[in-house]
Amino acid sequence: MTSSLLPTYARADLAFERGDGAWLTTTTGERFLDFGGGIAVASLGYSHPHLTAALIEQGGKLWHTSNLFEIPQAERLARRLVEASFADYVFFTNSGAEAVEGAIKTARKYQSVSGHPEKFHAITFEGAFHGRTLATIAAGGNPKYIDGFGPKVEGFDPVPFGDVEAVKASIGPQTGAILVEPIQGEGGIRVPAPDFLRALRDLCDRHGLLLIFDEVQTGVGRTGKLFAYELFGVAPDIMAIAKGIGGGFPLGAFLTTREAGKGMTVGTHGTTFGGNPLATSIGDAVLDIVLAPGFIEHVALMGLKLKQSLAELKDRHPGVIAEIRGEGLMQGIAVRVPVNEFAVAARAEKILVIPAGENVARLLPPLIIGEEEIAEAIKRLDSACLRIERERDRRVGMEASVNGTPA
Numbered sequence: 001m002t003s004s005l006l007p008t009y010a011r012a013d014l015a016f017e018r019g020d021g022a023w024l025t026t027t028t029g030e031r032f033l034d035f036g037g038g039i040a041v042a043s044l045g046y047s048h049p050h051l052t053a054a055l056i057e058q059g060g061k062l063w064h065t066s067n068l069f070e071i072p073q074a075e076r077l078a079r080r081l082v083e084a085s086f087a088d089y090v091f092f093t094n095s096g097a098e099a100v101e102g103a104i105k106t107a108r109k110y111q112s113v114s115g116h117p118e119k120f121h122a123i124t125f126e127g128a129f130h131g132r133t134l135a136t137i138a139a140g141g142n143p144k145y146i147d148g149f150g151p152k153v154e155g156f157d158p159v160p161f162g163d164v165e166a167v168k169a170s171i172g173p174q175t176g177a178i179l180v181e182p183i184q185g186e187g188g189i190r191v192p193a194p195d196f197l198r199a200l201r202d203l204c205d206r207h208g209l210l211l212i213f214d215e216v217q218t219g220v221g222r223t224g225k226l227f228a229y230e231l232f233g234v235a236p237d238i239m240a241i242a243k244g245i246g247g248g249f250p251l252g253a254f255l256t257t258r259e260a261g262k263g264m265t266v267g268t269h270g271t272t273f274g275g276n277p278l279a280t281s282i283g284d285a286v287l288d289i290v291l292a293p294g295f296i297e298h299v300a301l302m303g304l305k306l307k308q309s310l311a312e313l314k315d316r317h318p319g320v321i322a323e324i325r326g327e328g329l330m331q332g333i334a335v336r337v338p339v340n341e342f343a344v345a346a347r348a349e350k351i352l353v354i355p356a357g358e359n360v361a362r363l364l365p366p367l368i369i370g371e372e373e374i375a376e377a378i379k380r381l382d383s384a385c386l387r388i389e390r391e392r393d394r395r396v397g398m399e400a401s402v403n404g405t406p407a
């Protein structure tokens, strides 16, 4: 079928009609176990009654007013985010890239109003992903996303992820911030050494730099903490979130301390849609669930079970799986076959996973999953591994018969 959508995606030949919990049903009635969660977005799964109720209730009253007026729903969600984090202020956006872009602007403005307009550079990390706007592709540094889009936005200095010495060596008179994902998502679920973020915090404090965490993927419970920075015992000055906070509704935010945000005064930044009553009502409903007593603990526990079961899966299929890595319900399976081949095999077993860098299949299931879904996922991934092994045996057999040796 020809499509009128700009062909920037190689889409799988599947369309979904409805979802419930961790399950998606296609237009032809097939059911898939979704361990991709729409790329960590469907944090509470599909058709969560509390989110649906919030959507219908606010949807029947008022969707949009613009930021020229007070928005009580946004006030309330911002207050809850501030109370639950390091931050003093929140600015709502419609996507992750906009949240990161706002975070970068906040850091640049801070340095500028502090008398250092020259300190507009941020140290960034190889393998990072920060979004697809002109500034965030430059910050991410992936040439595939940068090439052909004109002069690269200035001011991003990439160093190897996890390399503190390289960060030190890279700090210069123009450096004003360090921008980092506490755990790299699209880069391949790369978890840094426990003391890496602490070392970045120390360098920032020593050199008057702002520490920006991109928690667009790791935030809102994903790693078994409300924010991944809690895992490492290090707070940033500015943080971007998005994906999970809207539970599937487009919503992002950047959070800042009073000090780091001191340059962001009336008129310096804005958005037409960001923080509208509908989006922030739904974000608020997501927090009702995520902040409920025991919920985050549930995520951490399910994360441990998932990791344990994946380790056993690796032991059963050492020829397919090289490594398991991640925190909470953000787990990566590093595979020895092309990761797209693995994703296709998984899809044939009716489970969805998300390819990432370093040949890693990402598992980002809804945070509401229980042991039954984990057991079912492992069963299906086991079948996917068997499928790959059978296919490989068949290929080896064919080569052997071509070479005239018996298979």
Ligand SMILES: *Cc1c(COP(=O)(O)O)cnc(C)c1O
Pocket: 094, 095, 096, 097, 098, 100, 129, 130, 131, 132, 181, 185, 186, 214, 215, 216, 217, 218, 242, 243
């Ligand atoms: C997905 C992602 C983004 C970009 O979010 P969009 O909503 O696609 O703009 C930025 N940073 C990280 C870490 C992400 O995972």
